[in-house]
Amino acid sequence: MMMSLHRSLVSVLISTLGAGALAAAPAAPLAQAKPAAAPVTTAASKTIRVLVAADQESVLASQMAGRIDLVNVKLGSTISAGQVLLKFNCDEQNAHLKMANAEFYGAQQTYESKVKLQAMQSVAEIDVQQTAALAQKAKAQIQLYQAQLRQCTIVAPFAGRVTRLLAKQYASVNIGQPLIEIVNDRKLKVQLNVPSLWLSWLKVGQPFSLKIDETGSSYNAKVQRINGRVDAVSQSIEIEGEVTGNTANLLPGMSGVASFPAAGR
Template identity: 40%
Template sequence: MRLHGFLLACIAVTMWPALQVSAADVPHAAADDGRIRIQLVSRDEVELSSEIAGKIDKLPLREGDAFRAGQLLVSLDCALYNAQLHKAQADAEAAQALLQVDTKLAKLNSVGELDVEQAHAKAKASAAEVAYMQATVRNCTISAPFSGRVVKRTAAPGQFVEAGKPVLTIVDTSHLELKMIVPSKWLAWLKPGHSLRVQVDEVGKTYDARVARIGARVDPVSQTVDVTAALVNEAPELLPGMSGWAKFATP
């Protein structure tokens, strides 16, 4: 029994260091002077894909180029889709004309009610085909959903792309957010709207910001919480991925 107890004690002592959480495993949320490390991220980053298959006709922007909301980013060669749309429109016009003729003939008892119903169904089907082809042709172009810059171009003019294949990755550089991790004990005084000053390393400037959102949970190991802040004024010189230090006005 004594030997068994001794062995259990040795095993416990051997395993104890492995069960401990080292301080080096916990990320440091704050510097010694109370500053918090921050990173700038874009509120919106989108990977644009084509909704239809086709050959790229125009892809005017390259990596780093800026664009405005609504600007043309991708254009596909849609000669075939346009031809199909014109055919669908012609079929729809013929079906509508046939419906009008059968309706008049039905009033003269020259055709049966079934003929009118069939003509009406054909007119509806032709109109639906026109609507489908119009939607397809609209997908021949991709416009910018917001103002920003091109992060990555994964296709080239003249290349055939399948539906759903990524073409461009774009980022909104006009709405940047500041991501940081702060000690959870700060929740006693840190609230949305709290002011802070942010020094960005890459540009060497300091900016005013305010807390926008506070994370929904506290990390139980590091006792930290995620915080998101927003710049008070526009700063076009800042880009996603830049980093720096934030200093809060503590109570």
């Protein structure tokens, strides 16, 4: 009996001490929620990166299989429209043309002789028609070889400069093989992507200014073309501009910034 009473007193004492300890312990502070980050906003940019490009550029390829006899230009050479840039060895084509001329001469003589005989009723109409067809065939052969000879020479389709030279003298090339790359450096354009929101005020013919990194100079330009589609990902639209001032020191591939007076409206 005494043992049970002692155990009960000990249990009550432990419970009392535990409750006091809990009451004395300071309450843990509540975690404070961090404020949500405010969205970052920036003012509309008034300058856009631009790229200078040639309005005309072309890669001239071989129209025939053969050996190159002459390369008349070098990398960076200034060229004029109609200038001979390259020549192939065309001894075989020249020989074919001479043969075709001789065949045409013989066929034409035979035809004229048949016509005279027909006037004397000494030859049938079918013979005259056959000789006429042979003469026409020989004439067509001449035109064919003349066309092949024109492919022996590559001329510049427009004035400009040589930007890549892939042809080498005495090298043999195949049909369609690229030989020379040229650009018209006298008529340049600038390419840039502007925010699509600018379409509310941006128009063809609108002036803007350029500052090119490589030259450090400023130039005047105007909007020449506006693309017919907005890029949905970047929300931008591609435009092309024409440099209206002196472009003597500009080269395709240069870059810089364009400034629009109406930007940020």
